[in-house]
Every structure is written in structure tokens, then in C-alpha cells.
Amino acid sequence: MARYRVTTGATELPDDTGCSILHVDMDAFFVSCELRTRPELASQPVVVSGGGPRSVVAAASYPARRFGVRSAMPFATAKRLCPHLVCIQPTPGLYGEVSRGVMGIFRQLTPLVEPLSLDEAFLDVGGALRRLGTTPGALGARIRERVAAEHGITCSVGVAKVKFVAKLASGMAKPDGMVIVPAAETLEFLHPLPVSALWGVGKRTEEQLRQHGWHTIADIAATPPARLRRAAGRAVGDHLWALANGHDDRAVEPESAEKSIGAEHTFDVDVFNRAELGLELLRLSERVGATLRSRGLRGRTVSIKVRFGDFRTITRARTVLSATDVARDIHRTAVELLAEHAPTGAVRLIGVRVEGLDTGDEGEQLSFTNDEPRWRDAEVAADVARLKFGSAAIRPASLLSPREE
DNA sequence: TCTGGGGTCCTGCGCCCG
DNA sequence: TCTGCGGGCGCAGGACCC
Numbered sequence A: 001m002a003r004y005r006v007t008t009g010a011t012e013l014p015d016d017t018g019c020s021i022l023h024v025d026m027d028a029f030f031v032s033c034e035l036r037t038r039p040e041l042a043s044q045p046v047v048v049s050g051g052g053p054r055s056v057v058a059a060a061s062y063p064a065r066r067f068g069v070r071s072a073m074p075f076a077t078a079k080r081l082c083p084h085l086v087c088i089q090p091t092p093g094l095y096g097e098v099s100r101g102v103m104g105i106f107r108q109l110t111p112l113v114e115p116l117s118l119d120e121a122f123l124d125v126g127g128a129l130r131r132l133g134t135t136p137g138a139l140g141a142r143i144r145e146r147v148a149a150e151h152g153i154t155c156s157v158g159v160a161k162v163k164f165v166a167k168l169a170s171g172m173a174k175p176d177g178m179v180i181v182p183a184a185e186t187l188e189f190l191h192p193l194p195v196s197a198l199w200g201v202g203k204r205t206e207e208q209l210r211q212h213g214w215h216t217i218a219d220i221a222a223t224p225p226a227r228l229r230r231a232a233g234r235a236v237g238d239h240l241w242a243l244a245n246g247h248d249d250r251a252v253e254p255e256s257a258e259k260s261i262g263a264e265h266t267f268d269v270d271v272f273n274r275a276e277l278g279l280e281l282l283r284l285s286e287r288v289g290a291t292l293r294s295r296g297l298r299g300r301t302v303s304i305k306v307r308f309g310d311f312r313t314i315t316r317a318r319t320v321l322s323a324t325d326v327a328r329d330i331h332r333t334a335v336e337l338l339a340e341h342a343p344t345g346a347v348r349l350i351g352v353r354v355e356g357l358d359t360g361d362e363g364e365q366l367s368f369t370n371d372e373p374r375w376r377d378a379e380v381a382a383d384v385a386r387l388k389f390g391s392a393a394i395r396p397a398s399l400l401s402p403r404e405e
Numbered sequence B: 001t002c003t004g005g006g007g008t009c010c011t012g013c014g015c016c017c018g
Numbered sequence C: 001t002c003t004g005c006g007g008g009c010g011c012a013g014g015a016c017c018c
Helices: A029-035 A075-081 A094-109 A128-132 A136-151 A163-173 A183-190 A203-211 A217-221 A225-232 A234-244 A274-294 A327-341 A375-389
Strands: A021-026 A046-049 A057-060 A086-088 A113-117 A120-124 A155-160 A178-180 A260-271 A298-308 A313-324 A347-358
Touching (some): A021 A136, A021 A163, A029 A046, A029 A094, A046 A075, A057 A075, A094 A113, A094 A120, A094 A136, A128 A136, A136 A155, A136 A178, A163 A183, A183 A217, A203 A225, A225 A234, A260 A274, A260 A298, A274 A327, A274 A347, A274 A375, A298 A327, A313 A347, A327 A347, A327 A375
Parallel strands (some): A046 A086, A155 A178
Antiparallel strands (some): A021 A120, A046 A057, A113 A120, A298 A313
């Protein structure tokens, strides 16, 4: 794989003709953002994590990774692997702000930018090359320079003919590098890789594929699609076969409508008290409602998620007559679902989600019942107050601590 | 490893309707 | 009137992604 890697300042790049897809991925994003103001920690093992008894690692610096620390690992495990690990609490708002700046650089180069998360995006630079008088590889190098110069963080870039290969390439480029996969060498690049490298193959599917004797992408590519369908299901089978043969016709989509908005919370200690769960549902419904309103969205289906002490997880959903963005309505449905479906016992996590979203452009929504007070007006007024005076300015009385009351 | 929080997508099932 | 069938929808659960 080393031959695809482009070293900084290299004058001769691999053949990038027809490689119009770039995948850009920030290196250890949350940690990198934090280290901008704490450069003295640059060579230390650092993680960003809530640090609570049930927290996991949100991001790990490369020095931390040398101790086996990985993101999504329980913080307690990380600390065991690396006792002198430095833990930084997440800074609200910081990562979104850096992300917007970085995405802004991408959009100056091409309008075809598809963010996948705060720290990565696909770019289709096919149309921009002539206008900018450059090549995909040179553009990738320019992006890396600008992100570092303007935002003080490093990123890795994958350049390829299709999305999924570009994404694999950026993963191999990490940290702080670039990998170009010439279009003509796509299969040569893919086939030695393990099946787990395929987009959509996690632990379970990998195990399933291995049981059939399929270990590498070459094995998948050589298997008749009908056999893959029988083994992995129709959609997944077709998807894997296409990827393994280098086919990925998904375009870079700049606009993608959100499908659901949710919030969830894991308790430090399991909760048995139903009233306390109801209160948490109110807190979460407030957050979901505020997010919906801030994005001009409403949803028709309210679902709750309950994870019990033994990690068994259930979800229960209800579709209501008219779409809502009102926390009070969301909360009412969530509480009903909890009462009707969740057995008593230790609860570890509880969550609320609203699905079936639309923009609510069809005019004033119908209230659940016509004689309801104008809760939506009240919540919108509270949004404005929070914007002005901070998030603690207005909360339902039931969410105040006894001292505040 | 004792497992967060934000999401998306797929599958399978039951129900309703024509 | 009964039965079979297929499509659409709602729902639950699971796998996966970052």
C-alpha cells in the first residue's frame, strides 16, 4: 500500500486522472481541536472524554493510541492501559465551529461537498479541476496545507475514482498524509484487503462472511452475487459484491435531508424510579424539541429507547396525527410509551427520538387537542430567551434543582 | 474492553386495503 | 361471501457508521 502514499512536498504524484473524488478526514479531530489551545500536551497521550464512570473515549491522540487506547473504548479501560493518560472534557460548540471553518475551505474549491460528520467529508472535484487549473492530487495537497494553516489541525486525504475507495485511502493516509489510488489500479488496491474494510461490514457481518470462507475483498469479488445474497441478504449481498468489484456509483450529495432527531442519556447509576425516568424524558424532549425548532423541522413519529441494566435494549414508537416540534407533545407521547411498554427494573439509558420529519411548511400545525394552551408559542419564546441569556435561562419548573426552586 | 451519543439503513413481521 | 395476493405502512430490532 505504501506505493500509493504521497509524501509531503513530493513533486511526482501517482496517476490521478479520472480520480475526481476526495475524502478528507481530520486526524483525531476532537483532540486536535483541544490541543490548539494546549500545545504543551501535543506529545502526551490525550483523550477527549466525559470522564464519568460510564464514559467512553470520544477521541484519542496518536501518542495515546500507541498504548492501545481507541475511541469508543470505556474510559476506565483506557486509563488502565495508560495510567498517565490526560483526559480533556469536551468543549461545547468548539468542534462544530472548527468543522464549519474547514467545510468552508472545501466549499470554496467545489460546491459538491458532502459532510459525513463533523470531521470528514467527500468532495467531488471533477468540475472544479479545469476552473482551478489543477489536478485532484494537487488539490488534496492544497486542502491539507490550508486546513493546517487556517485551523491548526491536520487532516488526511484519500483520492480515488469512487467514494468508498477514497474513504479507504484516507484511512490509510492517516495521520497527516495523502493516498492516491490510480483509477486503473482500483481492484489491485482493493482485493488484498480484509472483508472488514468494505463499507457496511462490521464485526457481525465479518464473522458471518468468514464462516463462508470469505476473508478478503478478492474472495467477495469472486463469489457469484446470488450466493452472497443468500448468505447476507439481498441488499447487503448486492452492495458488497458491487463494492468488492470497485463499483460505487453513489454521487457526492451536498444536500441531505435529516431523517430523525434524537437525544439520549446514560445514567451514572442505574435508575429504578419511574418518576425520575419521566423527568429525564422531559429533559430529553426539551432538547429534541429545541433542535427541531432550530432547524425548522417537525416529526410525526415519537420513539423511546430504553436500555436495561443487563444491556438489553428496547425501542417503542408511536405515530401521531400531526407532526410536532413541541417538547410538551413529544414528552407526553414518550411517557405514554414508557408506561405502556417498559417493564420495571434497572434502567441504564433512556432516549427520545422524533422521526418522519418534514419542514412544516404546510402552515400552522394542528394542536393535539384544540383547547390546549399555546405551548408552541411558549416554547418558541423560551428559545429566544435561551439564545439571549444562555441555556439555563428558561427550563420547565420540574427540571429545577431543589435549591433553585 | 464492560460498553456514549448522534445518527442511517435494512430486515422481518403484522395489519390493512383493494 | 370467502380466499389469496401484493403493496404500503407502522413498528421493533439489529448492524453499522463516526
